[in-house]
Amino acid sequence: MKDDLIAIDNLSVRYELHGSTFSGRRTYVNALNGITLNVRKGETLAIVGESGSGKSTLAMTVLGLLRHWTGTISYNFSEKELTSAKERKLRRAELLEIWRRSSIVFQDPYSALDSKKLVKDIITEPYLGHRLGARSESQLLASELIMQVGLTEDHLGYYPDQLSGGQRQRIAVARSLINRPELVIFDEPTSSLDVSIQAQILNLILDLKEKLSLTYIFITHNLVVAKHVSDRMMVLYLGNVMEIGETDSVFNNPLHPYTKLLISSVPLPKADYEMKQRESREAEVSSITLPGGCVFHPRCPVATSYCGWKSDEVLQLIRREAYLLLGIEELDAEMHGDLSFTVTAGDEETARKLLDVVREKDRFKIADAQLSGNSISFTLFESWKPSLLSSGGRAVNCLLYDVEFMTAHGLKQDGS
Amino acid sequence: MSNAEAQGTAPVLILRDLQVDFFTAKGRAHAVRGLNIDVAKGEILGIVGESGSGKSVTALSIMDLLPQRTGGIVSGSIVFDGSDLAPVYSSKYRVSGRKGREKLRLRRFAARRAERKLAGHKGRISMIFQDPMSSLDPLYQVDSQLLESILYNNEKFMIERVIEKNSIMERIGDFTIMLQQKNTEDIMEWVRSNYGEGGFHREIFFISNMSISESEKKIKIRRALEYTRNLSPQERKRLTERLPKANGRYFRPNNRKRLPIQGIGNPVIREGMLFSLELLEFVGMPNPENVLTSYPHELSGGMKQRVMVALAVANDPDILIADEPTTALDVTTQYQVLYLIKSINRKLKTTVIFITHDLGVMAAMADRIAVMYAGRVVEIGPANHFFNDPLHPYTSGLLKSVPQYDERVRKLYNIPGQVPDLRRLPTGCAFNPRCEHAMNICRTEEPPDESVGERRVQCWLYSEGVQKNER
Ligand SMILES: Nc1ncnc2c1ncn2[C@@H]1O[C@H](COP(=O)(O)OP(=O)(O)OP(=O)(O)O)[C@@H](O)[C@H]1O
Ligand SMILES: Nc1ncnc2c1ncn2[C@@H]1O[C@H](COP(=O)(O)OP(=O)(O)O)[C@@H](O)[C@H]1O
Ligand code: SF4
Ligand code: SF4
Ligand SMILES: [Mg+2]
Ligand SMILES: [Mg+2]
Numbered sequence: 001m002k003d004d005l006i007a008i009d010n011l012s013v014r015y016e017l018h019g020s021t022f023s024g025r026r027t028y029v030n031a032l033n034g035i036t037l038n039v040r041k042g043e044t045l046a047i048v049g050e051s052g053s054g055k056s057t058l059a060m061t062v063l064g065l066l067r068h069w070t071g072t073i074s075y076n077f078s079e080k081e082l083t084s085a086k087e088r089k090l091r092r093a094e095l096l097e098i099w100r101r102s103s104i105v106f107q108d109p110y111s112a113l114d115s116k117k118l119v120k121d122i123i124t125e126p127y128l129g130h131r132l133g134a135r136s137e138s139q140l141l142a143s144e145l146i147m148q149v150g151l152t153e154d155h156l157g158y159y160p161d162q163l164s165g166g167q168r169q170r171i172a173v174a175r176s177l178i179n180r181p182e183l184v185i186f187d188e189p190t191s192s193l194d195v196s197i198q199a200q201i202l203n204l205i206l207d208l209k210e211k212l213s214l215t216y217i218f219i220t221h222n223l224v225v226a227k228h229v230s231d232r233m234m235v236l237y238l239g240n241v242m243e244i245g246e247t248d249s250v251f252n253n254p255l256h257p258y259t260k261l262l263i264s265s266v267p268l269p270k271a272d273y274e275m276k277q278r279e280s281r282e283a284e285v286s287s288i289t290l291p292g293g294c295v296f297h298p299r300c301p302v303a304t305s306y307c308g309w310k311s312d313e314v315l316q317l318i319r320r321e322a323y324l325l326l327g328i329e330e331l332d333a334e335m336h337g338d339l340s341f342t343v344t345a346g347d348e349e350t351a352r353k354l355l356d357v358v359r360e361k362d363r364f365k366i367a368d369a370q371l372s373g374n375s376i377s378f379t380l381f382e383s384w385k386p387s388l389l390s391s392g393g394r395a396v397n398c399l400l401y402d403v404e405f406m407t408a409h410g411l412k413q414d415g416s
Numbered sequence: 417m418s419n420a421e422a423q424g425t426a427p428v429l430i431l432r433d434l435q436v437d438f439f440t441a442k443g444r445a446h447a448v449r450g451l452n453i454d455v456a457k458g459e460i461l462g463i464v465g466e467s468g469s470g471k472s473v474t475a476l477s478i479m480d481l482l483p484q485r486t487g488g489i490v491s492g493s494i495v496f497d498g499s500d501l502a503p504v505y506s507s508k509y510r511v512s513g514r515k516g517r518e519k520l521r522l523r524r525f526a527a528r529r530a531e532r533k534l535a536g537h538k539g540r541i542s543m544i545f546q547d548p549m550s551s552l553d554p555l556y557q558v559d560s561q562l563l564e565s566i567l568y569n570n571e572k573f574m575i576e577r578v579i580e581k582n583s584i585m586e587r588i589g590d591f592t593i594m595l596q597q598k599n600t601e602d603i604m605e606w607v608r609s610n611y612g613e614g615g616f617h618r619e620i621f622f623i624s625n626m627s628i629s630e631s632e633k634k635i636k637i638r639r640a641l642e643y644t645r646n647l648s649p650q651e652r653k654r655l656t657e658r659l660p661k662a663n664g665r666y667f668r669p670n671n672r673k674r675l676p677i678q679g680i681g682n683p684v685i686r687e688g689m690l691f692s693l694e695l696l697e698f699v700g701m702p703n704p705e706n707v708l709t710s711y712p713h714e715l716s717g718g719m720k721q722r723v724m725v726a727l728a729v730a731n732d733p734d735i736l737i738a739d740e741p742t743t744a745l746d747v748t749t750q751y752q753v754l755y756l757i758k759s760i761n762r763k764l765k766t767t768v769i770f771i772t773h774d775l776g777v778m779a780a781m782a783d784r785i786a787v788m789y790a791g792r793v794v795e796i797g798p799a800n801h802f803f804n805d806p807l808h809p810y811t812s813g814l815l816k817s818v819p820q821y822d823e824r825v826r827k828l829y830n831i832p833g834q835v836p837d838l839r840r841l842p843t844g845c846a847f848n849p850r851c852e853h854a855m856n857i858c859r860t861e862e863p864p865d866e867s868v869g870e871r872r873v874q875c876w877l878y879s880e881g882v883q884k885n886e887r
Contacts, residue, residue: 050747050749051716051717051746052716166834195818196813197830198817199818202828203828203830221747224776224818224820228828264751265748265750265751266747266776266821267751267754267776267779267780268821269776269779269815269818270779271803272800273780275751275755275758275780277759278627327642
């Protein structure tokens with residue numbers, strides 16, 4: 001598409017865990033799982049999500065810094081159109097083109113800059129490294145940029161250690177602009193800065209965008225900052241896109257249950273802000289074995305019976321409840337695949353009590369339970385995998401917004 | 417509301433003219449310069465300020481955790497519960513200068529006197545650190561760290577709990593009446609009136625404040641009771657024995673399996689184990705049973721932070737100091753940790769000193785807010801005044817520089833300049849080079865403490881008799 005700078009289609013990235021080759025089976029961290037996303041020319045796209053949701057991985061993949069991925073990334077830089085870099089087939093020439101046209105600013109202003117180099121060498125390094133021009137030109141550019149980021153030429157002769165956190169972040173911004181990029185990715189650029197310094201850096205970043213007509217991808221876990229800087233916002237969870245839309249409309253009317261959880265968690269700097277108690281539904285989730293169905297279902301407060309519950313998950317919940325409620329420490333179980341299993345209690349009486357407990361709890365998402373003697377056979381519902389469905393500039397990845405699913409199960413959109 | 421309460425009660429902690437210096441290669445840095453704060457009983461006092469303004473140093477001075485070689489309390493007092501801690505602390509610091517030795521002797525003398533008074537204060541102030549790894553021991557599993565702390569400070573409480581719970585279990589009547597109460601609040605009340613505010617009452621408090629449903633809370637209370645059922649006569653006898661220690665600890669580090677010096681057979685240790693589990697459940701830890709047997713490095717940032725909160729509240733402290741406890745957390749986890757600290761304050765009446773530079777977090781937590789700049793409190797007063805009507809130019813600058821949630825301002829305000837070097841402070845008001853309202857007097861004389869209603873502020877703008885237009 002013409003207006004898109006980058007189009008990402010079904011991108012997945014996984015990391016192989018070190019040391020796992022010895023144990024025979026390889027284990028992988030599924031950092032990104034089928035991301036589809038367009039970055040429009042001239043916009044600021046914010047990416048928000050918890051730690052480990054894959055924000056930095058996405059940034060690095062877009063910049064061609066990670067090699068092992070599947071899917072398609074199409075770049076539409078102005079001078080040379082690079083289409084469809086498919087499945088780790090980026091060649092040297094293409095990589096170089098990407099590095100010329102894009103750059104990144106990292107979170108930590110203390111470790112991101114090489115402390116043994118002078119500021120001027122730090123700024124010109126990408127320029128000279130990618131052989132974009134002569135040394136003398138780079139010096140001129142550096143002096144120009146250092147003024148643009150609000151420092152003076154004197155600062156070119158400093159070492160990073162002699163500068164404050166805010167000044168270092170300015171240097172990092174200057175460095176990211178020396179290759180005259182079209183796309184700049186900011187990975188948590190202000191997380192380690194004080195509010196007043198954060199304000200300076202955010203102002204600077206937004207000013208430069210206007211002056212140099214740049215496109216930004218802005219990664220942050222601070223939702224207030226995301227709201228301040230961005231035009232559109234994407235919410236990531238366990239390497240899946242949960243919701244994308246215009247920033248204002250996402251904030252004013254979040255649709256996905258995870259987006260709602262995130263937004264309601266932000267304390268606001270106001271005198272009358274009150275916290276409310278809420279029932280946490282924290283489950284141990286990991287990117288190694290992703291939850292089936294909807295990846296958010298173990299934590300979703302409005303999950304339906306079709307959101308991906310599997311035998312082992314439900315059995316674990318039942319065991320826990322059996323222990324807490326009935327004092328049963330061990331419960332024999334036999335699995336018959338993902339959707340059915342049999343539990344055997346000590347005697348018939350206990351089995352009946354257990355069944356009552358299970359029936360009482362809607363969390364168990366049981367389709368059917370048969371009691372015979374001292375054992376109970378459970379059957380679960382077939383799960384649906386939600387997909388990112390868009391309507392009116394807004395895309396949501398949740399079954400509750402899937403009309404086909406909702407009508408098929410006669411459900412209403414309030415989660416009932 | 418709790419402000420009014422706070423004002424009525426006597427302060428639990430009084431910092432007076434506190435001064436802390438660090439000796440650096442380039443000279444003396446005055447990290448805290450004449451700090452005055454009264455912390456009222458039961459309040460949450462927030463401390464805000466840019467990094468380097470002395471927030472952590474203030475907290476560390478209260479905890480006696482300043483690095484003893486490179487810096488320390490130079491003067492002033494830290495009065496906790498009627499006794500001054502500062503002489504005790506500062507006696508350990510190095511003293512230089514000609515009259516150093518004589519001074520040191522006097523200080524030690526004062527210290528010995530104060531130390532005697534302080535006996536029994538251990539564990540009454542506890543702290544949650546900015547960096548979780550600094551207070552978790554990488555060599556010990558989570559359970560032994562929790563148990564160590566519980567047994568060290570609360571051995572008595574654990575014994576009480578075992579005894580109380582046993583007598584409830586033995587009297588069938590009590591057991592059923594208790595569980596027939598409508599909700600956990602009623603159960604707590606029943607226990608209080610029948611068994612007093614001792615060990616078991618406290619245990620139910622923790623259970624009733626877990627973020628789980630009412631029925632799950634009842635289940636946990638039941639579990640708590642059944643856990644200590646049927647003590648044998650031997651076990652009963654062991655209740656009164658003191659637990660053995662080696663090198664001052666109950667546990668040994670061991671890479672395979674963490675075992676207490678004395679086995680799990682001891683009912684007090686068993687009770688401590690249960691309490692460790694309950695504490696982790698209380699702080700909303702996912703899979704608490706697994707976390708108990710993990711090492712700190714196996715936990716995520718949020719989990720480590722929660723272990724630290726659990727450790728800090730295990731001691732049932734009078735004062736809890738939290739230094740940026742949620743800076744490294746995700747918003748969802750942050751919300752839970754904040755809620756937890758707030759409910760510890762509201763329900764256990766623990767006084768909290770909460771340090772943060774996130775003004776949203778401040779709004780969620782603090783009853784009163786102290787603004788620090790270059791080692792001083794430049795403004796202190798109720799939280800609603802802080803947000804609605806800031807006095808000090810630095811305070812209003814801070815507030816204006818936060819992105820607003822409901823309205824979009826493209827350009828954020830920023831305070832010009834930066835935090836001054838503490839070794840070369842500007843003369844007069846330390847904020848004057850950055851202040852829009854700076855007058856002549858600001859460049860030469862330090863502003864005194866002025867009262868404005870219930871607030872105190874250090875700024876010439878609020879001093880009677882200073883010409884406002886004297887530029
Ligand atoms: N080099 C690596 N080897 C193995 N796993 C990795 C590696 N880098 C990242 N991961 C894993 O990939 C997932 C996504 O990580 P990523 O760094 O993209 O998260 P993030 O959203 O940027 O989080 P944060 O907010 O903490 O920066 C995580 O589960 C992480 O543990
Ligand atoms: N161990 C130390 N040695 C020397 N200077 C220190 C030490 N700890 C803190 N300081 C200095 O004291 C001042 C206040 O620091 P701190 O209280 O940590 O600030 P913050 O308000 O960010 O918590 C800073 O200038 C800091 O550099
Ligand atoms: S599909 Fe929607 S309702 Fe179901 S678990 Fe996922 S977010 Fe929750
Ligand atoms: S005393 Fe003067 S310089 Fe300091 S804050 Fe007040 S007006 Fe500004
Ligand atoms: Mg990251
Ligand atoms: Mg600090």
